[in-house]
Amino acid sequence: MTRPASDAWDRLAQGNERFVGDRSEHPRQDASRRADLAEGQQPIAAVLGCSDSRVAAEVLFDQGLGDLFVIRNAGQIASSSAIASIEYAVAVLGVPLVVVLGHDRCGAVQAAIDAAGPDAPLLPPLIAAHIQAIRPAVEAAGTDPAAVGEAHLESTVASLLAASDLLSAAVADGSVDVVGANYRLAEGRVDRRFAVGDAT
Template identity: 80%
Template structure:
């Protein structure tokens, strides 16, 4: 009897293949024509939802070579598990039925560096709203194996996924019943490669 590929696994494979095309400089730019636009006018069925950084160099549809209706993307500086990000992910899972949640960090992240800098005793004060946002990343500075941005970024990625599951009963239940996987990944700016770092769920 042939094995059946889980939707979350299939969704990740699709994104990984798209990233391979992007790295090779051979993107297909799928689902970006008038026909696709018309097809989506009455609704959407994305294959995954993605929480990523607002950094202008980390546009998910580009680096995964996807198009209209393929990804449900939430972005903020440093991919923080904010209330609005959590609510958006819950919408994607509960209403849109996505089988895969990807949390995408990246190297040389300005928000991560700001959190590192903010831990210094001589650091100048940040504007209040920026400081409040960066506060979500500062625990990773203390938890990281070393003070470099790569180690802090990895610690923050792990903490973000843990925070999503701890704060959202809906997402945690979906992972527990096997309907959703959560993948923590990191994007290398120079190489263009998305590295899958870890996963939570049946396909982990």
């Protein structure tokens, strides 16, 4: 029997194929859908993505209102507010799938690389504190943005599971899967890089 997380990922993958092929359907975005959602929501997945204006999950997965519970910040950082939001999606909304979505040419990743240089200018304090979460990926992968982005994606998923007993328990009991994915800006394609759980 197909698990709900696999069903959810298949639906996202199919939507991304439509987007890549310039065949987006823009589903479930009409007045009837708005009315149906007025009393509640049942999204199929939670997505932790980057705030980059080019990486709007509902668009690149060709989904509609109420389909995705989206959390965004620069560099898809596993901040306390992001983790709490994911826990809400899992515990209250019952999503079976959490997607952590990185992308190429990420400004936050590049900022973390640049900040590690010996002559790097000082960043505003809040920005510097925010990109500290990417520094381990820079230390592990060097100065290649693609390699740092990949390492950061892996460490973000690991951080989510380490910081949230609720999420790690849901993964352990098979009720939730976590997928790490990367979006390619020019092609429009989302590549599934790895999964924790049974999502295909």
